[in-house]
Amino acid sequence: xxxxxxxxxxxxxxxxxxxxxxxxxxxxxxxxxxxxxxxxxxxxxxxxxxxxxxxxxxxxxxxxxxxxxxxxxxxxxxxxxxxxxxxxxxxxxxxxxxxxxxxxxxxxxxxxxxxxxxxxxxxxxxxxxxxxxxxxxxxxxxxxxxxxxxxxxxxxxxxxxxxxxxxxxxxxxxxxxxxxxxxxxxx
Amino acid sequence: xxxxxxxxxxxxxxxxxxxxxxxxxxxxxxxxxxxxxxxxxxxxxxxxxxxxxxxxxxxxxxxxxxxxxxxxxxxxxxxxxxxxxxxxxxxxxxxxxxxxxxxxxxxxxxxxxxxxxxxxxxxxxxxxxxxxxxxxxxxxxxxxxxxxxxxxxxxxxxxxxxxxxxxxxxxxxxxxxxxxxxxxxxxxxxxxxxxxxxxxxxxxxxxxxxxxxxxxxxxxxxxxxxxxxxxxxxxxxxxxxxxxxxxxxxxxxxxxxxxxxxxxxxxxxxxxxxxx
Numbered sequence: 001x002x003x004x005x006x007x008x009x010x011x012x013x014x015x016x017x018x019x020x021x022x023x024x025x026x027x028x029x030x031x032x033x034x035x036x037x038x039x040x041x042x043x044x045x046x047x048x049x050x051x052x053x054x055x056x057x058x059x060x061x062x063x064x065x066x067x068x069x070x071x072x073x074x075x076x077x078x079x080x081x082x083x084x085x086x087x088x089x090x091x092x093x094x095x096x097x098x099x100x101x102x103x104x105x106x107x108x109x110x111x112x113x114x115x116x117x118x119x120x121x122x123x124x125x126x127x128x129x130x131x132x133x134x135x136x137x138x139x140x141x142x143x144x145x146x147x148x149x150x151x152x153x154x155x156x157x158x159x160x161x162x163x164x165x166x167x168x169x170x171x172x173x174x175x176x177x178x179x180x181x182x183x184x185x186x187x
Numbered sequence: 188x189x190x191x192x193x194x195x196x197x198x199x200x201x202x203x204x205x206x207x208x209x210x211x212x213x214x215x216x217x218x219x220x221x222x223x224x225x226x227x228x229x230x231x232x233x234x235x236x237x238x239x240x241x242x243x244x245x246x247x248x249x250x251x252x253x254x255x256x257x258x259x260x261x262x263x264x265x266x267x268x269x270x271x272x273x274x275x276x277x278x279x280x281x282x283x284x285x286x287x288x289x290x291x292x293x294x295x296x297x298x299x300x301x302x303x304x305x306x307x308x309x310x311x312x313x314x315x316x317x318x319x320x321x322x323x324x325x326x327x328x329x330x331x332x333x334x335x336x337x338x339x340x341x342x343x344x345x346x347x348x349x350x351x352x353x354x355x356x357x358x359x360x361x362x363x364x365x366x367x368x369x370x371x372x373x374x375x376x377x378x379x380x381x382x383x384x385x386x387x388x389x390x391x392x393x394x395x396x397x398x399x400x401x402x403x404x405x406x407x408x409x410x411x412x413x414x415x416x417x418x419x420x421x422x423x424x425x426x427x428x429x430x431x432x433x434x435x436x437x438x439x440x441x442x443x444x445x446x447x448x449x450x451x452x453x454x455x456x457x458x459x460x461x462x463x
Contacts (some may be wrong), residue, residue, distance in 0.1 A: 088394075093392045113393040141376075148381035150374075155206050158376055160431040165374040 052173050053154060056135060056142060062119060063142055064131030069153070069173035074181025082175045084110050089171065089179055094118040094149065099186070117148060125187040132181050137176050195253050224350065224452035229384060236462055239388075244409070248461035256338060256459025259331075259414045266332060272323025278336075281320065283410025285343050293344030293456050297445045299356040301347070306360045306441045310337050310416065328435035334414050338405045341458040348455055351448045352418055355456035364446030368441060373430025374425040382424075396433060399424070400451040401444065403460020414459060417444055 006156075021078070054065050068074075075081040083089040092100070094117035103119035104111040128136065135142055218238040223230060237245060248251045267278040267285070282288040293430045297308040300315075307315065310328060313336050317323045326333035330458065353361040368379045383399030390396075404417040411419075418440045423431035 113390075115391045116389045117391050117396075121381045126251060148377055148385065150376055154376075158374060159370060159372045160425075161374045162426065162429045162431055168374070 006092055039118060050167060051153065051169060054138065057131070063135055064129070065134040065138060066131040068177055069134070069138075070177055072174065072177060074174075074177035074179070076178070076182040076185055079175075079178035079180065079182030082171065082179050088175065089152070091121070091179075096120040096122075098122050098184070121183070123187055130180060130184060132155060134151045134176065134180050137171075137179060195320075208370075210221065210396070215242070215245070217249075221348075221453040223450075225449075228450060228452070230398060230450060232331075233400070233451055234387070235400055235402055235451075235454050235457060235460075236400055237403065237457060237460065239395045239397040240462060244461050248457070248459075254407070254459060254461055256405070257416050259335045259338045259405070259407075260342045260459060262331070262339070263335035263342075266336050267339055270321075271322035272317065274320060274328040276321050278316065281316075287341075289340050289343035291344060291347065291385060293341030293458060294347040294349050295351060296446070297441050299329060299360070303436060305356065306445055308441050308444055309340060310439070311436060313337060313340065317425070325426065329416055329419060334405050334416065337416070338414060338459050341405070341456060344456040345458060346455050348453050349448050349451050351445055351452065353445065353449050357412040360442045361445055361449065363439070364442035364444070366441045368446055368450075372425065373428035375428040375430075377428045379424065398451075400454055401447040402451050403457040404463065405458060406462050408458045408462050410463060417447075 009027065052069055054069055055067065057066055083091045084176045086093070092114045092183040094115045096114040096116060097120065099122070100114065104114060124133070129136050132143075134147075140147050140149040141151060150170060153169045153173065153176055155167050155169055218235065220232040220234045220238070223233055237248065240248070247255070251257050267282075270277045270280075279285070282365065292312070296312065297306040298312075299305070299306040300311075310333055313333065314325045318325050326336070332455040348411070351357075371378045371381075379399060382396050387396045387398045401417050404420070406417075406420070407412045407414050416435065418437075419433045421440050421443060422435075
């Protein structure tokens with residue numbers, strides 16, 4: 001596998017079906033002044049799109065999305081699968097995780113070739129709480145504006161997206177919750 | 188006494204190592220980094236992609252008999268000397284001694300071309316000569332013939348430091364190329380700079396990121412099992428972030444090509460390079 005990411009293949013068509021079905025489960029976005037600090041001119045960007053709505057709480061010291069995107073708990077086992085999948089999270093393209101060292105030897109196709117572009121994910125749950133991690137997954141640029149890390153749940157403000165991916169986030173809301181629940185085991 | 192002497196030697200050795208890395212002789216003993224030609228280059232040290240290649244790949248590039256790109260260069264030489272088109276002329280009819288006439292072009296292109304009021308790259312210059320002077324059909328971008336001719340012409344500049352002109356009429360195009368370089372794109376929302384400026388030297392999956400330099404093109408890629416143009420590389424780097432690529436030879440890519448060659452100004456032309 002030479003490219004860090006390659007197209008989300010047909011093989012993944014089984015993934016959580018439409019965004020639509022999920023959207024129904026979610027509370028609508030409210031524009032309380034707490035949300036999306038004043039600097040943000042694109043408050044409604046996700047609301048306009050087909051994505052489920054979520055609130056980014058910005059209390060200066062820490063930005064976060066405290067509430068689950070789906071209202072459901074995540075499944076850490078499935079989260080691990082989404083993370084390592086090179087067409088989905090592909091987190092290991094950039095991150096090392098010591099917990100996977102053994103598996104990397106046994107299953108190099110899945111866990112091998114961990115990259116070093118981002119910091120190791122070891123003990124990440126000691127550095128961030130759930131809401132902060134959820135925001136990092138949804139759109140890391142909210143926290144690190146210049147980061148290389150993709151926003152996994154964002155469709156607006158992107159330039160020249162290939163038609164197959166247009167209007168689609170990299171991950172579905174339940175994928176995010178599942179990955180998050182796995183990350184929370186890292187302490 | 189002996190001990191001080193020993194320590195002094197250690198310090199000298201250490202400083203020596205430090206200086207040699209500063210001047211950029213890499214651990215492989217075969218790669219030099221060069222200081223950029225201009226001060227405002229965002230890179231403080233320039234490294235050819237050669238440096239990041241595997242040892243076997245480097246060996247392959249350096250040995251003309253093993254370098255699979257040299258097959259294309261030879262084909263290019265044959266084409267260069269063959270008459271084509273209604274004018275019944277070969278390239279050689281006008282560009283006699285290639286070692287002299289084509290020595291610099293590969294290091295200087297793209298250039299501003301007044302009749303078209305935009306930049307042209309080497310491929311496009313060659314096609315202009317075909318249509319204007321040979322009265323022959325243009326060769327398709329990425330066709331074996333155009334790759335071969337381009338590789339042959341740029342091979343004449345092998346070892347010549349890249350030096351493109353970015354001021355005067357070229358400047359607005361240079362600025363567009365620069366903007367392209369820093370523009371985030373695709374579903375993954377990354378700019379060239381995220382991989383090739385901020386993270387070169389690091390592993391992204393099984394690939395070590397290089398500075399994404401253009402000095403070896405057209406390049407033989409093992410993955411392609413063939414020679415490919417810089418624009419083919421651009422398309423690949425666009426598509427891997429799930430961004431719509433531009434057409435081969437498009438103005439956007441030629442502008443980007445100028446900008447990239449400016450970033451690599453001072454690196455020696457390596458055509459045909461061999462890469463993973």
